Amino acid sequence: MAKVQLKNLEKVYGNAFKAVHGINLEIDDGEFMVFVGPSGCAKSTTLRMVAGLEEISGGEVVIGDRRVNELPPGKRSIAMVFQNYALYPHMKVRGNLAFGLKIAGKPKAEIDAAIERVARILEIEPLLDRLPKQLSGGQAQRVALGRALIKKPGVFLFDEPLSNLDAKLRASMRVRITDLHRQLKAEGLSSTVIYVTHDQTEAMTMGDRICVMQAGHIMQVATPKELYERPANLFVAGFIGSPEMNLIDAKLDGSSFSVGSQSLPIGPHLEGRLSARPAEAVVGTRPQHLSLVADGPAFTAKLANAEFMGHEVYLHADLEGRRVVSVVGAADFETLGRSETIRLRPDLERLHIFDKTDGRNVSL
Amino acid sequence: MTDLTFNDRQAMRRARLSLISTAIRYILLCVVGFVMLYPLIWLVGASFKTNSEIFAGAGFLPENPTADGYIKGWQTSTPYTFGRFFWNSFLIILPKVIGTAISCTLAAYAFARFDFPLKKILFGSVIAILLLPNVVTRIPQYILFRDLGWLDSFLPLWVPSALAGDAFFVFMLVQFLRSLPTDMEEAARVDGANSLQTLIYIVVPMLAPALISVCLFQFMWTMNDFLGPLIYLSSVDKYPVSLALKLSIDTTEAFEWNRILAMSVLTIAPALIVFFAAQRYFIEGISSGGIKG
Numbered sequence: 001m002a003k004v005q006l007k008n009l010e011k012v013y014g015n016a017f018k019a020v021h022g023i024n025l026e027i028d029d030g031e032f033m034v035f036v037g038p039s040g041c042a043k044s045t046t047l048r049m050v051a052g053l054e055e056i057s058g059g060e061v062v063i064g065d066r067r068v069n070e071l072p073p074g075k076r077s078i079a080m081v082f083q084n085y086a087l088y089p090h091m092k093v094r095g096n097l098a099f100g101l102k103i104a105g106k107p108k109a110e111i112d113a114a115i116e117r118v119a120r121i122l123e124i125e126p127l128l129d130r131l132p133k134q135l136s137g138g139q140a141q142r143v144a145l146g147r148a149l150i151k152k153p154g155v156f157l158f159d160e161p162l163s164n165l166d167a168k169l170r171a172s173m174r175v176r177i178t179d180l181h182r183q184l185k186a187e188g189l190s191s192t193v194i195y196v197t198h199d200q201t202e203a204m205t206m207g208d209r210i211c212v213m214q215a216g217h218i219m220q221v222a223t224p225k226e227l228y229e230r231p232a233n234l235f236v237a238g239f240i241g242s243p244e245m246n247l248i249d250a251k252l253d254g255s256s257f258s259v260g261s262q263s264l265p266i267g268p269h270l271e272g273r274l275s276a277r278p279a280e281a282v283v284g285t286r287p288q289h290l291s292l293v294a295d296g297p298a299f300t301a302k303l304a305n306a307e308f309m310g311h312e313v314y315l316h317a318d319l320e321g322r323r324v325v326s327v328v329g330a331a332d333f334e335t336l337g338r339s340e341t342i343r344l345r346p347d348l349e350r351l352h353i354f355d356k357t358d359g360r361n362v363s364l
Numbered sequence: 365m366t367d368l369t370f371n372d373r374q375a376m377r378r379a380r381l382s383l384i385s386t387a388i389r390y391i392l393l394c395v396v397g398f399v400m401l402y403p404l405i406w407l408v409g410a411s412f413k414t415n416s417e418i419f420a421g422a423g424f425l426p427e428n429p430t431a432d433g434y435i436k437g438w439q440t441s442t443p444y445t446f447g448r449f450f451w452n453s454f455l456i457i458l459p460k461v462i463g464t465a466i467s468c469t470l471a472a473y474a475f476a477r478f479d480f481p482l483k484k485i486l487f488g489s490v491i492a493i494l495l496l497p498n499v500v501t502r503i504p505q506y507i508l509f510r511d512l513g514w515l516d517s518f519l520p521l522w523v524p525s526a527l528a529g530d531a532f533f534v535f536m537l538v539q540f541l542r543s544l545p546t547d548m549e550e551a552a553r554v555d556g557a558n559s560l561q562t563l564i565y566i567v568v569p570m571l572a573p574a575l576i577s578v579c580l581f582q583f584m585w586t587m588n589d590f591l592g593p594l595i596y597l598s599s600v601d602k603y604p605v606s607l608a609l610k611l612s613i614d615t616t617e618a619f620e621w622n623r624i625l626a627m628s629v630l631t632i633a634p635a636l637i638v639f640f641a642a643q644r645y646f647i648e649g650i651s652s653g654g655i656k657g
Contacts, residue, residue, distance in 0.1 A: 053550050074556030086547035090569040099565070100555035151555070 002064055002077065002154030002190040003029045004050065010058030011045050011216070019045050021216045022059060027209075030185050032178070032193045034207035036200060038239070042216040043196045044159055050194060051080050051157050063155060074103070079148035080157040084164060085140045087132035093143050094128045100151050118146040121180070138169045145177070158195040162202065170202075178206050200240055204228070212236050229350070234282060234359035237352060243287045243314060246324045249356065250283040257283060257353070260320025262299050267348040276362040278355035287314070289347035290326040292336045298345035306333065317342060411626040418621050433622030434630075440612060442600050446627055449608035456521050456593070456604055457586045463526030464533060464582045465575055471528040472537030473563050477549070487538075493531040506595060520596040521589075525582070533578045540574035541567070576645040584635045605631045 004027040011020035019042045027033045035043040048054035050061050052073035060067050068076045079100075087096050094115060101111045119125045122142045132140060141161060148156055158177075162170045177195075184191035197203055203210050204224045212219045212227065212235070219239075220232040231237035237245045248259050255271070256263045266274075292315070301317035301324065313333040315326040326344055328336075336342065353363040402424075409424030411433050417426065438446045474480070475487050509520040528534055548570065552562040568575070590606045597603060603611065609631060612624055639646065 051550075051554060053553065072558070073550075073554045074558075078554065080551070080554045082547050082551060084545070084547060086545075086551040088548055088551070088566055088569075090572075099552070099557075103552075103556045103561060147551075147555075 002192040003027065003062075004033075004155055004192060004194065005062040006046070006050070006059070007062065008059035009046065009049060009056065009061065011042065011049060011054065012057040019216050020049070020057075023216075023218050025211060025218065025221060027192060027194065030191050032181055032195065032206060032208045034203040034210045035194065035196045035213060036198065036203040036210055036239075037213035037219075039198060040215070041213040043198075043213050045216075046213070047157055047159055047194055047196045050076075050155070051078055052076050077154035078157055079151045079153040079155075080159065081141075081144045081148050081161045083160040085132070085144040087135075087140055087143055087147075089132050092129055092131055093124065093135070093146075096132070096143060097128075097146050097150050100147065114150050118150045121149065121183075122146050137165050138173065141165060141173060142176075145180070149180070152189060154190045155192045155194065158193065158197075160197055161195075163197070163199070174202060174205060200242065204240070210240075212239060214239075230361070230364055231284075231352065232361055232364070234284075234354045234361075237284045237354065237361070241286055243325050243327065245284045245286050245352075246290060247282050247284050247354070248319065248322050248324065250281050250353075252277050252281055252353070257281070259283070259299065259322075262320060264297050264299065264346070264348075269349050270351055270353070270363060273363045274353065275364070276355065278353075278357065278362060280356035281362075282354040282356050283346070284352035284354060285346040286350065287325040287327040289350045290324065290344050291347070292326060292328045292332050293343050293345045294336055295343075296345065298343040301342055301344050303340060303342050315342065317344065319344070407625055408629055411622060411629045413622055415620060415622050418625070430622075433620070433626035436620065437612070437623030437627040437630075440608065442608075442611065444601060446605070446608060446630065448601065449603055449605045450630075452602055453587060453604035453606075456518055457583055459518075459522045460525045460586050461579050461582045463522060464528075464530055465579055467526050467528035468530065468533040468537055468578060469563070469568065469571065469575065471534045472541055473567060475534070475538045476541035477546070478559075490531045490534055494535055502591075502595065509596065515596060516598045516602065517596075518602070521586075521592055530582070533582070536578065537571065537574055540571060544570055573645050573648040576642055577648075580638065580642055580646050583638055587631075587635050 004025075006023055006025040008022045008024060009020055010018070010022050012018050023046065025033075035046060037043050045054055049056050050063075052068065052071060056069050060069050062068065063076055063078070073080075087093075088099065091099065097115050097118060098111050101114060106114075115128070116125075119128055122145060124139065124142050124146060127135060127139055127143065132143070135143065141164075144161070161177075162173050165173060181191055181193055195202075195206060204227075207224060209221060209223055210227055211221045214235050220227060220236045222230070222232075227236060227240050231240060231245075234247065238247060250257045250259050252266070253263070256265045258264075299319055301319040303315060303317050304323070305316040307314040307316070308330070311330055312327050313330055315328060315333070317324055317326065324344065351363070352361055354361050406422075406424040409426060410418050412429045412431065413426040414428060414430055414432070417428070440446055440449075471490075475483065475490070505520070505524075509515060512519075514520050514523075524530075544567075548566050549562050552566045557565065588606060589604075590610070593604050593607050597607070600611070605627075609624065609627055612627065613619060
């Protein structure tokens with residue numbers, strides 16, 4: 001069992017700067033948990049506290065059923081893949097893979113067998129006698145992965161492992177890592193993963209659940225689908241999704257909401273979801289849910305720019321002085337988007353309303 | 365057609381100018397290099413001259429080359445041959461270099477990678493010692509070693525170095541370590557290595573260029589050290605080559621210059637050989653900003 005629990009976890013640096021503000025999180029055995037957030041949100045610091053590379057200022061980390069706060073990294077049943085691979089430059093690939101097992105005092109035959117197994121899984125057999133400097137970025141990343149895999153740890157920790165790779169390689173490594181996770185799970189091996197990234201594509205495609213962080217706080221923990229469809233607050237709404245969600249200041253008046261001088265009816269579906277009616281509100285609609293229409297209730301906006309992306313077009317428009325983005329099909333654009341003034345209708349069933357004062361989503 | 369010819373002429377002119385400029389640069393470099401190296405060349409040449417010929421001119425080629433200086437110089441005016449003094453130098457240098465490498469690495473690793481109470485004050489002291497002239501500490505050190513009964517032994521020459529007494533080396537290694545990324549050490553800790561294992565298996569191999577520089581510096585400075593052995597060693601049978609050279613000047617009434625010069629050549633030979641053999645690491649070690657991440 002390699003369930004990971006963070007209980008009131010805090011990190012305070014020597015200069016009294018509080019980086020992590022008492023976070024609580026439970027990661028199930030075998031779960032692929034992604035920490036995502038902008039630079040400086042303390043996602044890596046949290047990971048390093050789990051690893052034992054960063055001192056814990058308050059709270060506790062529990063791996064399995066052991067409190068590991070005082071244990072050195074080597075005794076926490078973890079393995080870690082670093083951003084810049086951190087391969088030992090003076091050791092060949094074989095030596096890099098074997099190092100952890102040698103330190104653990106395993107017999108040579110067992111080490112050799114483990115190297116063979118891992119090299120086969122990761123297809124790095126031809127690289128075993130090369131030095132790290134003779135490897136390409138992708139190969140080095142696979143060796144780093146192998147070094148983690150060979151230990152059969154309870155928890156895998158990944159600290160932005162793909163950020164040094166080019167886009168194409170990153171996409172293939174993403175698939176490789178998720179495949180590997182599934183394979184380990186199928187083999188009945190413990191395979192809890194905590195994966196840190198700032199790339200939301202990685203987060204959305206890889207994670208069973210995603211933990212969105214900002215400035216040392218957890219903003220929301222949910223499955224990728226839930227994060228996308230039901231963001232708990234303005235930060236998550238703005239951070240997850242590409243292109244970004246349109247967040248527009250609005251006012252709720254009776255049965256309608258207004259943006260500048262234009263207003264639209266709230267409708268029974270949205271009305272039913274509202275848990276509060278904030279005086280100052282922000283409405284959020286994803287560009288994909290803001291459609292181009294010919295008639296009916298809609299906002300009128302001035303088309304500023306159109307980006308042709310192939311099968312769809314990103315329309316940038318000015319709505320009452322605010323820039324909004326709409327993603328429309330290329331055919332719709334041809335019929336309706338060729339004029340200076342366009343009509344945009346948000347999908348009210350997927351519209352979000354946030355309280356501007358605390359950023360909370362009041363339409364869940 | 366005319367343009368092409370003009371361009372061709374221009375290109376030829378440029379090529380000629382570049383050739384002349386290169387030739388002038390090389391000639392200048394050769395001349396300056398020769399002037400700088402001349403004393404060394406003269407030393408080697410003069411060691412094969414007869415005593416009367418040495419001061420007869422500034423030329424370095426001996427008219428009647430003789431190995432007399434080497435043969436008689438090697439015998440020395442003491443009961444021991446020069447080989448004995450080389451052996452003594454070796455006995456001083458080897459433990460000193462090993463002690464320096466081990467102790468300075470440990471001290472630098474601690475300063476560069478760990479937080480401990482009074483770290484800043486202690487590191488400040490290392491820098492302060494670096495700025496302190498050696499001479500200032502000679503007398504207290506002498507009294508200390510006398511009280512410990514270590515006079516006329518190699519201990520006063522070995523022990524300070526084995527306790528990271530050379531602040532310069534500690535400082536140099538700390539700077540080098542600071543330029544190395546810590547990821548590899550963290551990876552080793554995750555792999556289960558303790559601090560000492562991380563130091564031995566991961567840090568020391570990465571530190572190798574700087575460590576080689578430290579060993580070379582210590583080797584050359586110890587080989588050339590005159591004052592240390594002069595103060596602490598009183599028995600001729602323990603003298604290193606630096607003292608033995610001086611001995612051959614003191615004990616002979618009319619100096620046999622060719623013997624002195626011949627032994628000088630032998631004395632500088634090991635340092636030169638070691639330097640040229642390890643030149644690549646030496647330069648890498650003192651100029652490197654660590655490895656790329």
